[in-house]
Amino acid sequence: KILHITVGSWFIGAKEVAITDGTFNLLNLPERPQKKGEINFNNLAITKLNLSTQQLSLYNDTIVAQKTLLTATEKSGFVLNKLQADVLLCNTLLQLENLTLQTPNTNLSNYLAFKMQTLREFGDFVKRVKLDVKLQPNAHFVFRDINYFAHGLDKPAIIKHNFDRPIYVSGHATDRIGKLKAENLNVKVSKTQLIADVRLIGLPDAQSTNIDAKITKLNTTTADLRLLLPPKQKLPEQIMRLGNITMNGRFTGFPKDFVAYGNINTTLGKLKTDVQMNLTQKIPQYSGDIT
DSSP, X not given: OOOOSSSTTOEEEEEEEEEEEEEEEEEOSSOOOOOTXXXXXXXXXXXXXXXXXXXXXXXXXXXXXXXXXXXXXXXXXXXXXXXEXXXXXXXXXXXXXXXXXXXXXXXXXXXXXXEOSSXXXXXXXXXXXXXXXXXXXXXXXXXXXXXXXXXXTTSSHHHHXXXXXXXXXXXXXXXXXXXXXXXXXXXXXXXXXXXXXXXXXSTTOGGGOEEEEEEEEEEEEHHHHHHHSXXXXXXXXXXXXXXXXXXXXXXXXXXXXXXXXXXXXXXXXXXEEEEEEEXXXXXOEEEEEEO
């Protein structure tokens, strides 16, 4: 069913609009259970709502607003310190241009759009809502904030281990969470940096996600890999001896069962690889060529 914002051919215009310390509640029945750290779009409770906007127009099912500034808190625990953008909202699109988005742990800027068949699809965000995200350098986020919208990110051990670790990212990402495509991706976590074009199919279940990455550059160290991996995830002793690692090439497969080929420079020397790794067993297995 289509969710209509207005009735008929209404037109509403305003030079300036402001809301101070407001509240907003939405309940769609039947009520679904509320999970900690997740926004339930069928049972919203927003407080400390402060909104200012200019050149607001509302016609049929389309809202356009310039220089919009929003702060709010949702009962799930999500805190929006600042959202500033030029906004376009209709039944199939929420677009934020000239964007600045800040929470206590996230700072994103440039462009963000959510595309859908109807606004009701926000209730099934991961499977139904398409993203179009363009991020400038030095943008950063934490998985805890993403989990408010893309529920279940806290289940994989590696993400839970890094749930509040800042991830610096720039590039252009499109499509649904479960079929995410990223071009000119530049990611930095701790001392590890990845520059690549990436296709991810299967999120938010990280262990079951199929990865196809064309890697321009990967810089890391074995010490940083140990820091980023969960304590129970052991690396082979041969890898731990490599020290500083720089790589370019291709990675395809799953986090624990993949094929990787390319050129690797390490503290111990240079390698050229074309190997298949299987980390699902107690003793890691690999086959292929290393020269």
